[in-house]
Every structure is written in C-alpha cells, then in structure tokens.
Amino acid sequence: MSNRLRFSLMAMVVSCAAAVSACAERVPEATVPAALVGAGGMTDPSPSAALLEDCNVERVDGRPASVGERSSSRRILIEGWVAGSLNVSGELVGKPSVRLVRIQGSEPVEEIEFPAQAVAGRDDVAQALGKPGLARAGFQVNADISNLAPGRYTVAPKRGAFTCANVFELQKS
Numbered sequence: 001m002s003n004r005l006r007f008s009l010m011a012m013v014v015s016c017a018a019a020v021s022a023c024a025e026r027v028p029e030a031t032v033p034a035a036l037v038g039a040g041g042m043t044d045p046s047p048s049a050a051l052l053e054d055c056n057v058e059r060v061d062g063r064p065a066s067v068g069e070r071s072s073s074r075r076i077l078i079e080g081w082v083a084g085s086l087n088v089s090g091e092l093v094g095k096p097s098v099r100l101v102r103i104q105g106s107e108p109v110e111e112i113e114f115p116a117q118a119v120a121g122r123d124d125v126a127q128a129l130g131k132p133g134l135a136r137a138g139f140q141v142n143a144d145i146s147n148l149a150p151g152r153y154t155v156a157p158k159r160g161a162f163t164c165a166n167v168f169e170l171q172k173s
Contacts, residue, residue: 055082055157055164070171074146078116081125081137084159090132094160096139100153100170110149113158116141148172 059079060069078098085093096118102110119138126135139157154167 054084054162055166056080057155057157057166057168060168060170065168069169070173071145074144075142076145076170077140077142078155079119079138079140080157081122081134082139082157082159082162082164083125083129083131083134083137084162086131086133092133092136092159094158094162096141097158098139098141098143099156099158099163100143100145100148101156102149102151102153104151112148114141114143116157145172 057065057078057080059065059077061071061073061077065080082096083092087093096116097113098116099111099113101108116139118136119140120136122138123135125137126132137159139159150172153170153172155170156167157164
C-alpha cells in the first residue's frame with residue numbers, strides 16, 4: 001500500500017472519530033422561564049427539559065410530559081417548543097401546530113393536526129441554542145380529542161412545513 005493511500009485512510013479514520021466524538025457532546029439543559037413560574041404557566045421544570053435540536057413536548061394537561069402519557073379527557077392541553085426555520089432576520093418561519101397520528105401495530109392509520117397558539121418567553125431555548133429568534137418558539141394547544149378513536153398516538157410538534165422528529169406518545173382511552 002502506498003504512503004499516499006495510507007495517509008488518506010488515516011485521515012478518513014481521524015475524521016470519522018472526530019465526528020462521532022462531536023455527537024457525544026452533552027446537550028444543554030433548559031430552565032423554566034421566570035415569567036411562567038407561578039403566573040398560571042409552568043410551576044416546575046419538565047423532566048423532559050433537556051434541550052433537543054428542534055423541539056420538546058414539555059407538559060401534557062399541566063403535568064410534566066412522560067412517555068406513554070394517558071388521556072381519557074375530552075380535551076388535552078399540550079405545551080412545549082418547536083423551532084423549525086429562521087428567516088434572514090432571525091425570526092421563526094410558520095405557525096406552530098401539533099400533529100397526532102394514531103398507530104395500529106406499527107402502521108399509521110389516522111392523522112389529525114391541531115393549530116397551536118404561539119407562546120413567547122422561551123429565552124431558555126434561545127440562550128441554550130444560541131438563536132435569539134427561538135425566544136418565541138413556545139407553543140400551546142388545547143385540543144378537543146373527544147372524536148378521536150381510542151388507541152396509541154404519536155404527538156409531533158410542527159412549525160410551518162417543519163415537523164419535529166422527536167415525537168411523544170399518548171394513549172387515549
């Protein structure tokens with residue numbers, strides 16, 4: 001094997017190792033905005049408050065979100081944040097919404113999208129991700145789910161054409 005080929009292979013190995021190492025960096029933690037504490041908003045940090053790249057479902061029906069959340073109510077309140085795209089002025093593009101997809105086995109069988117209200121005051125998200133425009137990334141949706149069939153649903157926050165890949169599961173009885 002020539003020295004040039006060995007050098008190229010070694011450079012590729014070093015590049016791959018650096019890329020894997022970068023992925024293992026610790027994700028910053030979010031804090032609850034002071035404006036929401038005790039003001040009718042969140043009163044305690046969500047256990048899912050570790051900032052992800054693009055979204056987070058933090059509260060369901062006023063309680064910290066947890067995997068496999070159950071809801072038998074006629075309405076459901078979902079709160080969190082969703083980033084999506086920023087325009088050249090650094091402002092968020094598109095309106096927030098939440099998509100629920102009913103899963104049967106491993107197949108999606110029903111989909112419904114609920115418009116969400118944009119919520120400002122997410123300086124924690126903006127600071128942690130270094131993008132001031134994300135201070136307006138919060139959302140809240142109070143959805144009527146009485147007509148939804150019982151079953152397992154994925155809950156995916158959206159903003160405009162962007163759909164978050166970090167989905168949350170909900171079990172409707």
